[in-house]
Amino acid sequence: MGSKTSRPERFGNAGQSGQGQHLLGPRRVWVAGVLGGRNVAQLTPAFLSAHHFIVATACHEADYGQLIRDYCLSQFQASMEALGPRLWCDWEETLGTYGELTNCTALVAEKLACYWPNRLVDEFFxxxxxxxxRSCSPTGRALRDPPAAVLGPFIALPVLGALLAAALVVWRSKRGEGLV
Structure with missing residues (x-):
């Protein structure tokens, strides 16, 4: 056990699946458990093949947060500024840009071997x-007035109905009370 080989070589390349290649280089933490007072490294090879050496990928949150701000957010901001604040609440206009941002954060998480979604992604979004x-309606649609062809009748009909009802009351009151 005194060799100077790396942990993956000494333990049979446990957990080597190629996912260690990511934007900031491999960041693996080899975790060995202790069972019954014995170090797992002292157990038989058959026991080791039962995955009692766990390869845990360490997500470096500072790197992840910086990358999503520098890379993903900068692209999103440029797209949103080009779109203009008036259309930020129009989901049909922002859906593509928002989807690209979501995919970007997931891709960076995958490359850094981080879980997605995670606390940083939640805080980011x-x-x-x-x-x-902030000022968008809960439905996600920008609220605007309907066209005049629709709005006009919805205003005119109740007004005309109220005027007609008032005229009918006046007319009935002038006729006399002979008819009941």
Missing amino acids: VGLHRRYF
């Missing part, structure tokens, strides 16, 4: 919604 979508 909450901050994003506070900045860009």
Whole structure:
């Protein structure tokens, strides 16, 4: 056990699946458990093949947060500024850009061997919604008046109905009370 080989070579390349290649280089933490007072490394090879050496990928949150801000957010901001604040609440206009941002955060997480979604992603998107979508309606659609061809009758008909009802009351009161 005194060799100077790396842990993956010494333990039979346990967990080597190629996922260690990511943007900031491999960041693996080899975790050995202790069972019954014995170190797992002292157990038989058959026992080791039962995955009692766990390869845990360490997500470096500082790197992940910086990358999603520098890479993903900068692209999103450029797209949203080009779109203009008037259309930020129009889901049909922002859906593509928002989807690209979501995919970007997931891709960076995958490359850094981080779980997705995670706490940083949640905080990132909450901050994003506070900045860009704070004044949007809960349905996600920009509220606007209907066209005049639709709005006009909805205003005119009740007004005309009220005037007609008032005229009918006046007319009935002038006729006399002979008819009951």
